[in-house]
Amino acid sequence: MAAPFLKWAGGKKRLASRIIASIPAGGATYHEPFLGGGAVFFAAQASALRARLCDSNAELIECFGMVRDRTEDLIARLEPMAREYLAEDADGRKRLYLERRAAIPGDPLGRSARLIFLNRTCYNGLYRVNAKGLFNVPHGRYLNPRILDASGLRTAAGALAATELVSEDFEAACAHAKAGDFVYLDPPYFPLTATARFTDYTTGEFGSAQHTRLRDVFEDLTGRGVAAMLSNSTAPYVEDLYSGHGYGIARVTMSRAINSVGAGRAPVAELLIDNFERVSG
Numbered sequence: 510m511a512a513p514f515l516k517w518a519g520g521k522k523r524l525a526s527r528i529i530a531s532i533p534a535g536g537a538t539y540h541e542p543f544l545g546g547g548a549v550f551f552a553a554q555a556s557a558l559r560a561r562l563c564d565s566n567a568e569l570i571e572c573f574g575m576v577r578d579r580t581e582d583l584i585a586r587l588e589p590m591a592r593e594y595l596a597e598d599a600d601g602r603k604r605l606y607l608e609r610r611a612a613i614p615g616d617p618l619g620r621s622a623r624l625i626f627l628n629r630t631c632y633n634g635l636y637r638v639n640a641k642g643l644f645n646v647p648h649g650r651y652l653n654p655r656i657l658d659a660s661g662l663r664t665a666a667g668a669l670a671a672t673e674l675v676s677e678d679f680e681a682a683c684a685h686a687k688a689g690d691f692v693y694l695d696p697p698y699f700p701l702t703a704t705a706r707f708t709d710y711t712t713g714e715f716g717s718a719q720h721t722r723l724r725d726v727f728e729d730l731t732g733r734g735v736a737a738m739l740s741n742s743t744a745p746y747v748e749d750l751y752s753g754h755g756y757g758i759a760r761v762t763m764s765r766a767i768n769s770v771g772a773g774r775a776p777v778a779e780l781l782i783d784n785f786e787r788v789s790g
């Protein structure tokens with residue numbers, strides 16, 4: 510069973526079965542415009558879907574491509590990185606981490622190995638970049654981080670074999686979906702409070718204007734007969750955006766692996782919005 514090879518904020522592992530149960534049977538293409546770690550895609554792969562996977566994070570999509578196309582080369586790059594790191598004491602590990610964080614390799618394979626290495630050894634598996642687009646998450650304190658999971662990478666490569674991987678904005682990604690396809694949208698969530706924001710996946714901010722644009726894209730998909738499901742927070746702003754359109758709006762509860770609020774790991778409610786009734790009706 511394939512699983513995400515990266516830790517990713519907002520990972521949807523726990524909601525995956527519920528989303529997958531909604532995917533229409535038949536030869537439709539599965540679209541995931543906010544791929545992140547790809548928890549839902551990997552969980553859905555048991556049903557061998559054709560898939561188009563996108564994210565605006567170009568480094569992330571490049572890494573997925575290296576896992577798919579150059580699995581053994583990637584494993585060979587990661588192996589010495591993992592060995593060297595794990596042989597060090599706490600100070601040595603931090604020094605190595607900061608060195609790798611500061612040096613961006615010029616080749617896709619090197620960049621992808623660096624991304625996996627940083628993801629496994631940084632604080633909480635976060636992905637955050639500064640205004641210049643440079644990764645700036647501090648060193649984590651895992652005793653025995655699994656930097657190289659060769660069998661996990663090989664299984665992920667198998668699941669990705671027939672996928673199309675594209676780095677682009679969600680609007681362009683959704684434009685590729687056709688009637689009969691299925692789109693799962695998992696944007697950076699609208700913050701429940703002003704301090705609980707976590708939108709720093711890339712240098713671009715995902716604020717209310719983007720959420721409104723996303724609702725318009727959702728409406729466009731609906732009008733074109735594309736089944737779509739979207740998750741988001743229970744912020745009143747989100748409920749207002751999607752109310753009154755004939756969409757299904759379910760409140761679901763799941764615990765989160767990464768939360769920007771340290772103490773906020775208790776289960777949180779979120780919304781699962783779908784357009785199934787309008788698309789089938």
Ligand SMILES: C[S@@+](CC[C@H](N)C(=O)[O-])C[C@H]1O[C@@H](n2cnc3c(N)ncnc32)[C@H](O)[C@@H]1O
Nearest residue numbers: 519520521543545546547548565678679695710
């Ligand atoms: C909540 S995460 C997705 C998590 C994913 N469902 C998982 O299980 O790991 C949101 C993703 O949206 C991406 N993103 C942010 N703005 C975007 C945009 N305008 N278009 C496409 N992707 C975007 C981020 O890079 C991030 O990976």
